[in-house]
Amino acid sequence: MRPLAKSHDESRQPMSLTPINAPFPSTRLRRLRRNPALRGLAAENVLSVDDLIWPIFVMEGDNDAHPIPSMPGVSRLTIDRAVNAAKEARDLGIPAICIFPYVEGSFKTEDCKLAWSADNLSNRATAAIKSAVPEVVVMTDVALDPYNANGHDGIVRDGVIVNDETVEALVKMALAQAAAGSDILGPSDMMDGRIGAMRRALEADGFQDTAILSYSAKYASAFYGPFRDAVGASGALVGDKKTYQMNPANSDEALRLVARDLAEGADMVMVKPGMPYLDICRRVKDQFGVPTYAYQVSGEYAMIAGAGANGWINEEQVMMESLIGFKRAGCDGILTYFAPRAAKLLNG
Numbered sequence: 001m002r003p004l005a006k007s008h009d010e011s012r013q014p015m016s017l018t019p020i021n022a023p024f025p026s027t028r029l030r031r032l033r034r035n036p037a038l039r040g041l042a043a044e045n046v047l048s049v050d051d052l053i054w055p056i057f058v059m060e061g062d063n064d065a066h067p068i069p070s071m072p073g074v075s076r077l078t079i080d081r082a083v084n085a086a087k088e089a090r091d092l093g094i095p096a097i098c099i100f101p102y103v104e105g106s107f108k109t110e111d112c113k114l115a116w117s118a119d120n121l122s123n124r125a126t127a128a129i130k131s132a133v134p135e136v137v138v139m140t141d142v143a144l145d146p147y148n149a150n151g152h153d154g155i156v157r158d159g160v161i162v163n164d165e166t167v168e169a170l171v172k173m174a175l176a177q178a179a180a181g182s183d184i185l186g187p188s189d190m191m192d193g194r195i196g197a198m199r200r201a202l203e204a205d206g207f208q209d210t211a212i213l214s215y216s217a218k219y220a221s222a223f224y225g226p227f228r229d230a231v232g233a234s235g236a237l238v239g240d241k242k243t244y245q246m247n248p249a250n251s252d253e254a255l256r257l258v259a260r261d262l263a264e265g266a267d268m269v270m271v272k273p274g275m276p277y278l279d280i281c282r283r284v285k286d287q288f289g290v291p292t293y294a295y296q297v298s299g300e301y302a303m304i305a306g307a308g309a310n311g312w313i314n315e316e317q318v319m320m321e322s323l324i325g326f327k328r329a330g331c332d333g334i335l336t337y338f339a340p341r342a343a344k345l346l347n348g
């Protein structure tokens with residue numbers, strides 16, 4: 001690990017590239033942009049279906065789908081339909097899907113106990129997908145918000161989101177997800193100390209191969225709005241998440257969080273949201289050189305899909321441009337609701 005360095009310090013750059021350009025007209029940078037073949041040869045980054053993680057929303061019921069108004073083109077799916085989505089992922093070559101449960105208000109409680117129930121919606125969906133399509137990697141979300149009466153990611157006592165008690169709950173939730181067959185746990189809660197606690201519990205309980213993709217640098221963002229509609233948390237949320245999610249003004253803090261999560265046993269790290277935080281992706285990748293992911297979140301999707309639906313932008317082109325941007329910023333992969341559409345285009 002390279003030492004933490006200020007952004008003006010060149011030592012954090014992987015290499016210092018000093019282009020030696022002969023003076024014009026010897027150098028004409030347009031020579032390599034002349035046609036698609038030359039542009040392809042000179043391309044520095046490439047987006048592949050291997051880079052995609054597809055987030056899906058699951059709900060109770062049979063053979064049904066409910067469109068999410070603020071995410072045009074995205075629906076909540078019953079488990080049988082989610083299995084079909086996983087088959088689609090396999091057929092398209094998308095390596096992983098990520099499950100988010102839509103939990104009815106009547107199941108949300110202050111103690112969030114449904115979160116670690118072996119047969120909750122998320123765990124049943126995981127088991128169904130792993131038995132039908134074992135080759136698709138299943139990632140699950142470790143955070144209490146879908147199950148919490150007040151919509152927070154942690155347990156609330158007297159108006160305070162309590163850290164250590166939440167971590168205990170998250171450990172139980174992580175173990176239940178691992179037991180259901182989840183390949184990658186995605187702690188999105190931003191409590192302190194949860195990665196180490198989960199890693200120890202996973203090792204102790206025989207889940208040494210379960211990976212952790214930590215939402216390490218997760219910002220308190222208004223871009224999550226449509227997601228909270230999708231999982232039915234918008235109405236429930238009391239206040240905001242600023243005492244645990246990051247201040248959008250900060251960048252060095254993201255490196256401290258990533259360093260901490262790696263030291264506690266995270267296998268992969270995430271920056272979230274994506275497009276407004278590409279500078280963070282680049283700093284994380286340069287500093288640590290570990291598998292680094294970005295989440296192109298619901299609000300980013302809604303902006304592109306909404307403007308596309310109005311004919312204000314070319315949706316397909318903007319989608320692909322936004323995704324290569326993550327690769328250019330150093331990401332190894334992207335969680336994106338565009339995954340199946342992007343995969344279809346990439347597969348030609």
Ligand SMILES: NCc1[nH]cc(CCC(=O)O)c1CC(=O)O
Binds near residue numbers: 145188189223
């Ligand atoms: N643990 C909650 C969670 N997990 C993923 C997202 C957002 C994903 C998106 O907006 O697409 C959120 C929302 C939040 O923190 O309020």
